[in-house]
Each structure stands twice: as structure tokens, then as C-alpha cells.
Amino acid sequence: MADVKLDRARPETIRAVPVRHPWRWVTIAALAVLAAMFIHLLVSNDRFDWSFMLDNMFNPPIVEGARTTIIITVLAMVIGVVLGVVIAVMRLSTNPILSSAAWLYTWFFRAVPRLVLLVLFGNLGILWERLEFGLPFDRQLGALFGIHDLDARIFGVDARTFLSGFVAGLLGLALSEAAYMAEIVRAGIQSIDPGQFEASAALGMSRGLTLRRVVLPQAMRVIVPPTGNETIAMLKDTSLLVFVPVTNELFFQLSAIGARTFRVFPMLVAACLWYLALTSVLMVGQHFIERYFSRGYGTQQRARMRLRGLEAEHGAVEIEGGTP
Amino acid sequence: MTDAANAGGSTASDLMVRADNVHKSFGSLEVLKGIDLEVRPGEVCCVIGPSGSGKSTFLRCINHLEKVTAGRIWVDGDLIGYRERGDKLHEMREREVAAQRQSIGMVFQRFNLFPHMTAAENVMEAPIRVRRVSKASAQQRAVAVLRRVGLGDKVDTYPNQLSGGQQQRVAIARALAMEPKLMLFDEPTSALDPELVGDVLDAMKDLARDGMTMIVVTHEIGFAREVGDSLIFMDDGVVVEAGPPREVIANARHERTRSFLAKVL
Numbered sequence: 001m002a003d004v005k006l007d008r009a010r011p012e013t014i015r016a017v018p019v020r021h022p023w024r025w026v027t028i029a030a031l032a033v034l035a036a037m038f039i040h041l042l043v044s045n046d047r048f049d050w051s052f053m054l055d056n057m058f059n060p061p062i063v064e065g066a067r068t069t070i071i072i073t074v075l076a077m078v079i080g081v082v083l084g085v086v087i088a089v090m091r092l093s094t095n096p097i098l099s100s101a102a103w104l105y106t107w108f109f110r111a112v113p114r115l116v117l118l119v120l121f122g123n124l125g126i127l128w129e130r131l132e133f134g135l136p137f138d139r140q141l142g143a144l145f146g147i148h149d150l151d152a153r154i155f156g157v158d159a160r161t162f163l164s165g166f167v168a169g170l171l172g173l174a175l176s177e178a179a180y181m182a183e184i185v186r187a188g189i190q191s192i193d194p195g196q197f198e199a200s201a202a203l204g205m206s207r208g209l210t211l212r213r214v215v216l217p218q219a220m221r222v223i224v225p226p227t228g229n230e231t232i233a234m235l236k237d238t239s240l241l242v243f244v245p246v247t248n249e250l251f252f253q254l255s256a257i258g259a260r261t262f263r264v265f266p267m268l269v270a271a272c273l274w275y276l277a278l279t280s281v282l283m284v285g286q287h288f289i290e291r292y293f294s295r296g297y298g299t300q301q302r303a304r305m306r307l308r309g310l311e312a313e314h315g316a317v318e319i320e321g322g323t324p
Numbered sequence: 325m326t327d328a329a330n331a332g333g334s335t336a337s338d339l340m341v342r343a344d345n346v347h348k349s350f351g352s353l354e355v356l357k358g359i360d361l362e363v364r365p366g367e368v369c370c371v372i373g374p375s376g377s378g379k380s381t382f383l384r385c386i387n388h389l390e391k392v393t394a395g396r397i398w399v400d401g402d403l404i405g406y407r408e409r410g411d412k413l414h415e416m417r418e419r420e421v422a423a424q425r426q427s428i429g430m431v432f433q434r435f436n437l438f439p440h441m442t443a444a445e446n447v448m449e450a451p452i453r454v455r456r457v458s459k460a461s462a463q464q465r466a467v468a469v470l471r472r473v474g475l476g477d478k479v480d481t482y483p484n485q486l487s488g489g490q491q492q493r494v495a496i497a498r499a500l501a502m503e504p505k506l507m508l509f510d511e512p513t514s515a516l517d518p519e520l521v522g523d524v525l526d527a528m529k530d531l532a533r534d535g536m537t538m539i540v541v542t543h544e545i546g547f548a549r550e551v552g553d554s555l556i557f558m559d560d561g562v563v564v565e566a567g568p569p570r571e572v573i574a575n576a577r578h579e580r581t582r583s584f585l586a587k588v589l
Contacts, residue, residue, distance in 0.1 A: 199436035199495075202387055203450035203502060204426035206418060213453060217440050 053266035056257050057274070065253035066274060072170055072249070073235045079174035080234075081227065084181025089211065091186055102182065109179035114172070115240050121172035122244035125160045132156035165246035172244070177234060184226045188219030220293040228286035232279050239271075250274060339398070340365045340506055340537040341386060346395035348381055355381045357561035358395070363554075365505075366535045370548035370569065373558035374584060379541045380433075382558070383508050386539065387428045388421050399428060400505055426454060429499030433511040435491045437483040443470060443494045444479040447501045455502065462501075469497040473527040489520030493527050500531075507531065509540040545588055549573055557581045 042048060056062070091102035109117070134153030135141070142150025192215050200210035239251035246252065251271055258267030341363040348356040355378045363369045371379045384390040386397055388405040397404045404424060406413040416424075438446050447466040451457040457465075470479055473493040483491050492512055499507060509528065513521040525547050532538060532551050542548060548555050548569045555569035557576070565572055565581045573589075576582045 193436070195432060195434055195436035196438065198389055199430075199432060199438070201389060201422070202425055202428070202430035202432075203498070204422045204424075204454045205450060206422050209453055213449065214438055218438075 047265055048269065049263055049266045052261075052263055053270050056261075056267070057254070057270035059253075059257065061248075062250065062253045062257070062270075062274075065248055065250035066278070068166075068246070068248050069235065069238045069250040070278070072166075072173065072238050072241070072246075073231065075170055076173040076177055076238075077227075077231050077234055079170075080177030080181045080230075083174070083178035085185050085216075087178060087182035088185035088189060091182065092189060106179040106182050109176045110183075112176075114176050114237060115243060117176055118169060118172040118240050119243050121163070121168040122165065124168060125163050128159045130156045131159050131162055165241070165244045166248075169238075169241040169244040169246045169249075173234065173237060173241075177230065180230060181227070184223055184230070185219070188221075188223035189215055191222045192218055217293075224286075224290050224293050228282070228290070231286070232282050235278055235282060236275060239275075338365075339363065340367070340400055341369075341539065342398045343382075343386070344396045344398075346382065346385060346397060347393045348378070348385060348390060349393045355561055356385070356392075359558075359561075359563055361556065361563070363537060363539060365537050367553045368532045368538045368540065368551055369554045369556065370552040371539065371541045371556045371558060372543065372545065372548060372584070372588075373556075373564075377558045378561045379558045380510050383510050383539060383541050386506075386508055387425050387430055389430075399424070422454075426450075426502055427505050429502060429504035429507040431492070431495050431499055431507070431509045431512045433514050435483070435488070435495045435515070437491055437495055437498070439483050442480050442482055443475060443486070443497075446483070446494055447498045450498070451501050465501055466497070469500045470494070472500070472530070473497045474523065487520060488516045489523045492516065492524045496524075496527055496531070505537065507536055507538045509538065509542065511541050511543065513542070513544060543588060545573060545585070557584065559584070 087102045087105055090098040091106070093099050093102075112120075132153045133155055134151075138150050138152040142148065189211075196214055196218065197210060200214050205214070238249060241249045242252050242255070254267045254271045254274070255264070258264040339362050341361060343359055343361040346356055346359040347354065359378075359382055361369070361382075371383070373379045381390055385392050386399065386404065391405060402424060405416055405421060407416060407420075408414075438449065441449065444463065444466045447469060448459070448462040451462040451465065452459060467476065467479055470476055473496055475490060475493055475497065478486060478490060478494070483494065486494065492515075496512075512528070513524050516524065521544070525544065528538070528540070528547070529551050540547070540552070552569040555567065555572045556563055557565040557572065557578075557580075559580050565576060565578050572581065573585060576585060
């Protein structure tokens with residue numbers, strides 16, 4: 001290639017008149033007017049009561065409520081993801097009992113609305129006064145063998161204390177999340193090339209090992225973005241805990257101040273700002289996690305590596321294709 | 325070193341691979357219709373045939389990636405996939421099958437490297453997790469096998485930064501790291517650009533020279549002639565012709581073999 005002599009002069013670089021976009025200017029003008037109207041509304045309407053909002057949106061109970069919201073979000077997601085992985089693996093298992101059980105679980109928890117589920121969990125205390133753990137059906141079994149009031153219980157707790165708002169709400173959110181996570185994880189596992197399973201099997205790796213070391217790390221690339229969405233949705237769904245009720249949670253506290261002072265609207269705006277801020281933090285976190293799990297993929301990194309290689313070898317890089 | 329005279333006296337115990345009347349069906353479709361094969365230790369056996377002839381399926385039966393429907397396969401004297409107790413065959417547990425596979429290396433047409441691991445990590449994974457080798461010695465060995473296939477400088481490179489030929493050589497190194505007694509190659513050069521085939525074939529020749537027992541499903545007739553100790557032509561689920569490569573290629577006895585060879589040569 002280098003031997004081919006180019007003795008023709010290089011033509012002049014093209015300096016063409018760029019295409020004009022008049023409609024962009026029209027759109028900008030229209031949006032500017034709308035933005036001006038919105039700002040005018042925010043500034044001129046005194047129902048917003050900005051000073052009241054600012055004075056109250058960082059009250060200690062509200063900051064405490066934000067903390068509870070974050071804790072419940074994190075706990076519900078951790079339980080949801082772990083349980084979701086278990087259910088997804090069960091669903092894809094060759095054991096028909098496990099896979100039907102997993103199907104039944106996802107069916108139930110996806111079919112019932114989260115709000116209904118939370119109210120239901122909040123009222124579970126109606127079923128029992130005490131929760132006791134031990135041998136199941138101990139009284140019935142005792143009666144069968146002629147023993148009256150056989151008691152094979154290890155410990156018990158008061159149902160109303162145990163199923164407090166916090167625990168009931170957390171369970172409701174986590175169990176319903178697990179159903180959605182199971183579907184996401186299943187999609188992730190199924191997106192993996194069957195060749196990966198075969199290569200692992202041919203190396204003598206067990207199915208569990210293959211899943212842990214080969215399949216799930218790759219599936220993470222598919223699993224992480226929707227999980228980020230789920231986490232953000234979860235953070236927002238903690239506001240449903242008002243109906244359990246969980247009283248020390250962010251939205252409950254914000255609307256409580258609104259109700260107490262008859263200034264509902266400023267506190268609703270405060271709720272918007274709080275959720276906006278919390279969600280934005282999560283989005284930044286999601287960005288970094290996604291970048292980590294896409295290592296070994298991606299055109300950006302690849303291009304950068306190629307360039308580095310080119311530099312290192314002074315253009316003597318082998319150009320080989322054929323990579324899928 | 326692999327003459328027909330020698331084959332007659334072989335017993336199962338001094339063969340590396342013995343297949344006896346292997347059948348395989350997918351539903352009502354019978355893909356293998358009674359395959360017999362004997363491969364001695366150190367032998368390179370090449371399998372050719374048109375696509376759909378069942379050669380890949382047969383190869384996958386040898387390490388139990390596919391369950392045979394009828395017949396038996398032994399590798400180094402061990403029955404693959406089943407245990408014989410009295411006159412009954414018992415299916416092996418997953419763990420036992422995995423143990424058998426540890427000593428059978430396999431190289432796939434589409435490489436199947438683990439894309440989230442570097443070349444060295446790909447090679448080290450099974451020795452560390454399956455053989456329980458220490459990380460330090462696995463690493464040492466990984467560098468050694470990668471160097472052997474000519475990739476000593478690509479140790480820390482991810483598969484997608486490697487060419488197809490380099491990826492396939494990493495795949496060979498990955499199989500070698502488990503110190504297999506048998507290597508199965510499933511059309512190892514079919515997914516490669518023509519100019520990259522040579523490096524992979526060189527790595528395989530090097531292995532053959534070192535006395536590795538190999539079964540190679542391939543379209544590279546040149547490789548079969550040069551490196552192979554025996555050549556098998558399969559068509560429509562049966563072995564049509566078998567013998568020393570030069571002989572089969574030069575004077576095929578069957579019309580089907582001749583017409584296939586005419587197309588690929």
C-alpha cells in the first residue's frame with residue numbers, strides 16, 4: 001500500500017454553506033415563552049409560600065423520614081434482588097416443582113397491585129394475635145396421637161408489635177419487588193449465549209459454578225439497567241407506605257405538616273423536590289455500576305484500546321477482522 | 325504409526341476413545357446411525373463430511389454434551405455418561421459427568437470465551453474453581469499455555485480486543501490448562517477469516533507434535549492430510565469411509581467420499 005505513489009494534488013477542503021434549521025428557532029421561541037410563564041407562576045403566585053416550604057422541608061422529623069425512606073428502599077431492594085435471583089434460578093431449573101412454584105410466586109405478586117398488597121400486609125395482624133414458630137400442625141398432630149394441647153413451639157412474638165408498619169411495609173415492598181426482579185434476572189440469564197453454558201460444561205464446571213462465575217456476571221449487563229429503574233421506582237413507591245401506615249416515612253411526614261398547618265401545596269412541592277433529589281443521587285450511582293458491569297464490552301473502551309495499540313506499535317497494528 | 329494391522333489387536337483399555345454403534349436422535353430425527361470409532365493415545369483423528377452429516381453431534385457425544393440414544397462411548401477406558409451395574413445402565417450425576425469432562429478438552433467453532441474475563445482469567449478459571457489449583461500456580465500455568473499458543477503478550481486482554489484467530493488460540497489454551505488427555509475440536513477454523521486460519525492450525529499442529537490425542541472435525545483437508553493419523557468421512561449419520569488420510573483423499577473407495585472431496589479440494 002505504502003508503495004503506491006500519490007502524485008495528484010489534494011483538492012481543496014470543502015467549505016459548503018450548512019443547511020439552515022429555521023424550525024429550531026421557532027421551537028426555541030415557543031419553549032422560552034412557556035418557561036417564562038412557568039417561572040412567572042412560581043414567583044407571582046403566593047400560594048406556593050416558598051419561605052414556609054423552605055422553613056419546614058428540613059425539619060428533623062422530615063430528615064428522619066428521608067432516612068427511613070432510604071433505609072426501606074435499600075432493604076427492600078436487597079431482599080428483592082436476592083429473592084429475585086433465587087426465584088429466577090428456580091424458574092429456569094429443570095425441576096418442574098421448583099419451576100412451577102417460582103411461576104406461582106411471580107404470578108401472585110405481579111397480579112396484586114402494590115398498594116393493595118401493602119394495605120393487606122398492614123392488616124395481617126388481624127389474622128393472629130401472636131406469631132409462633134415451631135412444629136407446624138402441632139395441636140392437630142397431638143390430637144391425632146391422643147395428646148391434648150401438644151405444644152411444640154419454640155418462640156412467639158406479639159403480632160401487632162412484630163408486624164409493625166415498618167416490617168409489614170418492608171415485607172410488602174420486598175416480596176412484590178422479588179417477583180419483578182425474578183423476571184428481570186430470568187431475562188438476563190436467558191440472554192446469555194448457550195455457547196457459554198457449553199464451554200463451561202466442557203471445562204467440567206458444575207451448573208452452580210457456571211451460573212455464579214460465567215452466566216450471572218454477564219447477565220448483570222442486562223440486569224443492571226432495569227434494576228436501576230426498579231430502585232428508582234422503589235424509592236418512589238415508599239410513599240405508598242402511607243397506607244400501611246408507616247408513620248416515620250418521608251411522604252407521611254411531609255403531608256402531616258401540610259395537613260396540620262393547612263398549607264398542603266407547599267409541602268407537596270417539597271415532596272417533589274425531595275424525591276427529585278434522592279432519585280438524582282440514585283441515577284448517578286446507576287451510571288457507575290453500569291460502567292463497571294460493561295467491562296469487556298462496549299465500543300468506547302474498545303476503540304480507546306485500539307487507539308492505544310496503534311500508538312504503541314507506530315501504526316504497525318495488525319488489522320484483523322472476523323470478530324463477531 | 326497407525327496402521328490397520330495395529331487396530332485389530334486393540335482392546336478398550338489401550339484405546340483413548342472407543343465408540344461402539346453410537347446412535348443419536350433428536351425427536352424422530354436420527355442424526356447418528358451407528359458410529360464406530362477407535363482412537364489410540366497420541367493419535368490425531370480428523371472427521372470430515374458435509375454439514376448435517378452428524379460429525380459435530382458425534383463429537384459432542386464424546387464429552388456428553390449430547391446424550392447418546394443407543395450405543396456406548398469409552399474415553400480412556402471409562403464409559404461416558406453412565407455407570408454399568410450388572411446389566412443395567414445408571415445415569416451419572418451432574419458431578420460425575422463434570423469429573424469426566426475435566427480430562428476432555430473441547431474447542432468450539434465460535435470460541436465461546438468468557439467475554440467478561442481477560443485471556444489469562446479465561447484460562448485460569450477452570451483450574452482454580454474446578455481443579456482447586458492455587459491462584460499463583462494457575463496464573464503461572466496460564467501464562468505458559470498462552471505463550472505456547474503464541475499469545476504471551478495478550479495475557480491481560482479481553483476477548484473482544486482480540487482477533488478471531490487469537491480468540492480461538494485462547495480457547496485452545498483454556499482447554500489445555502486443564503491438562504486434558506483428549507482434545508476435541510469442533511470446526512475450530514470455520515468461523516475465521518482465511519488469513520487467520522494458519523495461526524490456529526499451527527497451534528494445533530504443535531499440540532499434535534507433542535503427542536496430544538485429538539479428534540478434529542474440520543473442513544481443512546490440508547490439515548487432515550498433513551497432521552492427521554486417521555481420517556473419517558461421515559455422511560448422513562454413518563461413517564462412509566475411514567483410513568489413513570492420504571489414502572482416503574487420494575483414492576476414496578466410495579462415490580460419496582469422492583464427490584465430497586471434489587467439492588472441498
